[in-house]
Amino acid sequence: VPELPEVETVRRGLLPLLAGRRIEAVEVLRDRPLRRQPAGPAAFAAAVAGAAVTTVERRGKYLWWVLDGAPVDALVAHLGMSGQFRVHDRAGPAPDYRGHERVRFLLDDGRALSFVDQRTFGWLLADRLVAGPAGPVPAAVAHVALDPLDPQFDAAATAQAMRRRRTELKRALLDQTLVSGIGNIYADEALWRVRRHGRTPVQTLGQAAARAVLDAAAEVMRTALAAGGTSFDPLYVNVNGESGWFARDLAAYGREGLPCRRCGAGIVRESFMNRSSYRCRRCQRTPRGLAGR
Numbered sequence: 299v300p301e302l303p304e305v306e307t308v309r310r311g312l313l314p315l316l317a318g319r320r321i322e323a324v325e326v327l328r329d330r331p332l333r334r335q336p337a338g339p340a341a342f343a344a345a346v347a348g349a350a351v352t353t354v355e356r357r358g359k360y361l362w363w364v365l366d367g368a369p370v371d372a373l374v375a376h377l378g379m380s381g382q383f384r385v386h387d388r389a390g391p392a393p394d395y396r397g398h399e400r401v402r403f404l405l406d407d408g409r410a411l412s413f414v415d416q417r418t419f420g421w422l423l424a425d426r427l428v429a430g431p432a433g434p435v436p437a438a439v440a441h442v443a444l445d446p447l448d449p450q451f452d453a454a455a456t457a458q459a460m461r462r463r464r465t466e467l468k469r470a471l472l473d474q475t476l477v478s479g480i481g482n483i484y485a486d487e488a489l490w491r492v493r494r495h496g497r498t499p500v501q502t503l504g505q506a507a508a509r510a511v512l513d514a515a516a517e518v519m520r521t522a523l524a525a526g527g528t529s530f531d532p533l534y535v536n537v538n539g540e541s542g543w544f545a546r547d548l549a550a551y552g553r554e555g556l557p558c559r560r561c562g563a564g565i566v567r568e569s570f571m572n573r574s575s576y577r578c579r580r581c582q583r584t585p586r587g588l589a590g591r
């Protein structure tokens with residue numbers, strides 16, 4: 299599943315390809331990615347065709363192309379589980395996307411940008427921009443809080459807001475209305491770094507401790523972004539959900555039964571919110587009162 303660093307890598311790949319380009323035409327090969335368009339796939343194509351792309355922005359795992367000269371202001375993209383953007387020169391042979399190409403954008407520089415999705419959870423939406431506290435944002439993204447890599451992200455204020463919730467720490471980290479872009483993997487890695495159990499009640503955390511978890515999440519995502527960026531080919535705007543960083547540097551996630559890299563005790567896997575959580579049984583002890591639950 300592409301997480302924030304992978305989505306940011308895609309944004310950085312798309313930006314030089316799209317900024318200043320005009321979308322000459324839109325070919326809808328499969329309707330499924332346009333299921334969120336209220337007026338349907340044809341309306342999506344009509345709204346976007348002819349638009350010029352001014353920039354590509356991101357919040358959490360949502361990407362959007364800012365459009366000029368179109369009836370809509372933005373094209374929002376969510377990669378879901380396996381969405382990719384792939385580019386090719388229309389003068390050359392068309393790549394073999396094995397039947398997974400969904401929507402194709404014909405650009406005014408002779409290239410074609412394809413939205414390819416092996417599974418079908420990704421989606422595209424022609425949307426309007428609305429005013430938000432951190433600037434204009436697509437209406438479909440307005441409910442999403444800033445992510446820790448956003449220059450306007452306020453870690454102190456977010457830590458304060460988090461401590462006022464009546465919830466558990468990992469649940470808070472995954473709550474997109476509090477802080478966006480921290481997925482299951484990054485939450486586990488951040489919790490390992492600060493030696494906290496995911497089920498710690500947030501109201502028991504001091505301000506410094508709450509802030510430390512958010513800082514750890516930002517740090518672990520920056521590290522992943524730096525690693526993902528090194529192997530990135532801008533002509534192959536690709537997300538396969540696993541950068542090389544995952545295999546090398548994960549400390550907790552996916553390491554069930556392996557020794558903790560800090561203390562040597564075993565990493566345990568537990569079910570949490572229908573997914574797996576990983577923690578060190580010694581460094582990240584179960585909070586008092588929750589043992590056995």
Ligand SMILES: [Zn+2]
Nearest residue numbers: 558561578581
């Ligand atoms: Zn440990």
